[in-house]
Amino acid sequence: MLLAILIVPFAAAVACGLAPSPRRVAPAVTVVSGIASLGLVMALVPGTVRAGGQAEFGYLKADAISLVFLLATAFLYAALAVYSVGYLRHGHGDRYLRRFHAGFNLFAWSMLAAPLMSSLALLWIAVEVTTIVSALLVALEAGPAKGSEGGEAGPAEGGAAEGGAAEGGAAEGGASAAEAAWKYVLIASAGLGLALLGTIFAYYAGSRVLSGHFDLSVAPLIAAGPRLPHAPVMLAFVLATLGYGTKVGLFPVHTWLPDAHSEAPAPVSALLSGALLATSFYAILRFYQITATSVGSAFPRDVLLAFGVASLLLAALYVFGQRDVKRLLAYSSIEHMGICAIAVGFGAPIALAGMLLHVLAHAAAKGNAFMGAGVLTVKYGTKRIGGIRGGLRALPWSGPLFGFAVFALSAMPPSGIFRSEFQIVAGGLASGSYAVAAALVAGVTLAFFALSTEATGMLLARPARSLSAAAREPADPGEPSAWMVVPVVAGTVALVVLGLHPPGELTDLIARAVTELGGTR
């Protein structure tokens, strides 16, 4: 079962890379693989909740914590596979489609692999693979320069003329994408270098007490926790938090994030934001587990609180004044990852449960928001917020769904994020961190103001007469593609279910994960 989760997306990536006619084969393969992966992950849930609590196979291992993150990734993978069919329908050459689908499946594969790894070293490798694959996906819009030239210039320009995602012509979009990809790969790789250093210190700490063939597995490290030497463990935790935090988007090492999110194709942005950030956060959680059993939870909690509060407040301020809809959502991702870090910092069981629920709800909501933003950019031919007006009338389905996603991100009640943030704040009050809880509420409210102002502007405002022709309301109201509506509806349903009444098995799963995180003390 665990092996199947890894084989399916990888096989899909290979199939897409080799398919003779990517236009017909690749989307179908991707959709099948996405839905199959989601099914496989969901099939793991009952066993994990009921029996010994984990599934193991060689170097692979899934416990309740892994499963929460796997669910988030697999859900987005399935939804975005369907969405991509519509998103890529127009104006892309065979070469682009082949690369997109192969890269997309490979990216999903690496993110599904990371939470399944039983050892810190393999986890690091999986996260590094996610960086490499996703950097290539971000660079995809850079077009012909990558690899051999020619062949793609035509379709790329055609995409812009037809209302594709490129803003001011394909060339300019390409330069921005190349810039974003470069910054992303350099900053994230350097950050992961620090995480590797942290991993090595963890090995050093483990090798002091565990003899024989110690391979950095998480479980023996946790079991040996109290006997581990303190200094290297603390050092490992700080380095890992800073290193993986670079990929989570924690302030002050978040700088690649808005660039990469805004320049990637919309399905990749959604996967970056909803799944990749969470996967990196998962890596920090593993180090948290080890550190908490070794030196007590106070030290790692303080570290995460500091990073979390800084990220939340800075991101909440940056959300104001964004002129690009995808950058707006990217800063909102930093804010939400800050919230997750704060939740672990609180340490109360209810806050930890809220954090895990938040990971799931954020994946659904942010996926929806980016999918909606993708529809808007396709429809209006621009990512500029000022250029998108009257979306509610132009897009009878995607308009309201995008609105719902943004309000969900701002933690409005019927959504899962309301429930999770409520639990996190409650946990903060329970653990006596009143000031941080107040800062959390203030930051979330600030972000709510900014997000809802911009979103209502895009959806409700009338197009101004003075704007350029491209910014006026498109002549024909209507959805670009039904493929781009269905997954958003699914995401919305998931959000409401998470908000109103999470299924019993999910609650059990989260409760078990909280126990594994040491939240019962």
Place this chain on the structure above:
Amino acid sequence: MGVGGAPGVYGDAADVAAALMLLLEFGLLRQALIRDQVRLYAAQSALISVLAIVIAADRNLPELYALAGLSAALKVVAVPWVVRRLLLRPRAPGWRAGEEAPGVAGSYTLNVASAVLASIALAAFGFFSFGSFHVSASTAPVTALALAGAMVFVAFGLMIVRRDVASQAIGFFSLENAISLAALVLAAGMPLILETAFLFDLLVAVVVFGMLIRAHHAKAESMSTADLTRLRG
């Protein structure tokens, strides 16, 4: 040498190798031609392999011989070859065939003297902070570890003060070398399979870096990152 660490051949060899690697790191910092940077990087990587062999002999860890060989094959031969191939003989538009790639001499944000001084300060900071962590044991020479720490800081400094994509990439690769050094000193017994995976990971990263550098060069028609200012805020 060998202060507080393991006495004998191993400790001294580790210290000497680490010191030489730090020197080469400074060489990278002020080198003006990509070709020379690649050579320095290869030399630095060769030192890692030598150190691995010394440790293997001293502590009777036969799998480290394999690691040394693999590391040398990848970092001394393969990575420089890939970098040269992607950067120095490019067929990207803007470069004429057979022409030497543009130098990266003028890419400092600070002038050379200030950059070197700042890096010395960084190195000192890294040296003393890593030296003060008390992670020493009978197996880990403290000086070599502290030097690895200094290298990490200088590698970051290199990526910061040089404003061209080639130096930044080489800076990242040498950061990886610094971490390999720390790994050898701290975690020599790490299973070979993991080390191998790390190395192949590096190779893939190198290819991706190369592709992105070429994409950048084709768009910007220079190696400079000074004009990467489109995305901000």
